[in-house]
């Protein structure tokens with residue numbers, strides 16, 4: 001049997017898409033890399049809800065919603081493979097190859113919905129490879145999946161609503177958060193206020209955002225932080241930074257970094273979908289039409305992997321992504337498509353407008369954080385900023401040549417950690433816009449795969 | 462790493478063998494979380510410089526948590542969930558990661 005739709009990712013977008021497709025009577029398979037549905041936003045939500053129940057703790061409204069969504073999904077008859085890692089999507093998006101329980105399979109669905117969410121923008125700063133440095137998201141995952149918090153004195157560093165949220169959650173869980181160092185400045189707030197009128201259309205999101213920075217989540221909060229270095233020999237000992245005209249050092253054991261989210265576009269890149277550079281937000285995102293369809297027919301992109309709009313909007317774009325597919329398979333009529341579609345598009349637009357306000361405040365301070373000198377940019381191959389600059393000086397005029405010369409992006413993470421920073425250095429050195437830097441091709445397998453697994457790959461229709 | 466304050470644990474604890482030592486892990490938690498809790502120093506070394514590394518993203522992206530799990534190298538310990546009686550070892554860098562071209 002050939003699946004009507006395969007959804008990659010079981011976060012808010014993927015779950016909403018799968019449920020919607022099921023409602024239309026389409027056959028749906030969900031492939032998810034995590035052990036349980038929920039995505040990163042609702043990571044391990046079922047276990048978390050259970051823990052809250054046992055401990056008579058309160059589940060936030062958002063989490064409650066996530067738990068309800070996950071429950072609806074579990075109760076549906078949709079097939080979901082957890083801990084299934086997609087290692088390839090063929091050019092043109094016809095075939096998906098994935099690993100599940102140690103075996104590899106290839107399938108050819110009629111349509112694909114990519115709902116792989118966002119990743120935290122990797123921002124190389126001196127010392128970021130030291131044990132004791134993690135992303136703020138990683139700490140949230142630890143908290144959610146195993147109820148553990150990093151031991152010792154924690155410094156949170158960077159910008160964005162998630163940094164503040166993480167600080168709050170860690171403090172609530174009893175973590176020793178000693179400082180919150182934000183790169184955000186007053187000027188960011190002033191600039192963001194220009195977006196206020198349009199943001200008013202989605203007041204809930206806006207209020208959540210404002211509530212977040214009203215609360216101070218640590219003993220010490222500093223803004224407009226720059227010149228950051230994480231110091232230590234074998235692990236984190238302290239953080240050094242400049243605020244105003246003062247240089248300060250803070251002793252700590254753990255540093256949690258967060259510089260906002262960027263779309264996870266590895267699968268659209270594998271498939272060869274067209275991408276566009278957003279020069280405001282400083283990231284690449286797949287080009288999609290009003291129905292979430294990429295430049296490749298029947299390859300839809302839903303949720304944050306198509307542009308960062310958050311969990312609520314992800315559910316809307318997830319549902320939206322199904323409509324064209326259902327219409328083409330004659331599961332719904334043209335008028336149903338129009339009726340449901342236009343409503344969802346309107347809602348999606350409201351979230352996009354509110355988001356512009358948040359984005360303006362938390363614009364990543366990329367100019368001030370351009371890696372220099374001995375800062376490791378590519379963690380896998382330990383390629384420093386200096387080595388990349390030397391590569392450019394020796395004639396590497398794009399990511400591809402640079403890869404061949406200095407091995408940046410050649411490691412197992414397939415450039416996921418370094419490609420943005422590498423492109424930023426190239427852009428500066430070559431004096432061309434970041435959007436004009438060609439992206440290196442992503443080659444399969446994007447997940448660890450043995451030769452045996454490849455040889456025994458089962459092709460199913 | 463310590464348990465969340467004053468909470469009743471819902472996880473079942475299971476033994477896990479790490480570097481030949483028995484440690485206690487929570488069934489279903491990421492393997493990387495269990496290791497970080499008992500051995501926060503480091504979980505691997507860079508194959509290039511030999512410098513210490515430990516899990517960075519906890520969501521399967523950075524490959525800093527590659528370890529040998531039940532005899533199979535190059536497993537992302539943040540993606541693998543703890544089961545009864547696992548054996549986990551540190552590994553120095555990546556070993557023959559891919560079947561395809563680099």
Ligand code: FES
Nearest residue numbers: 519521523524539
């Ligand atoms: S910690 Fe990043 S892949 Fe496991």
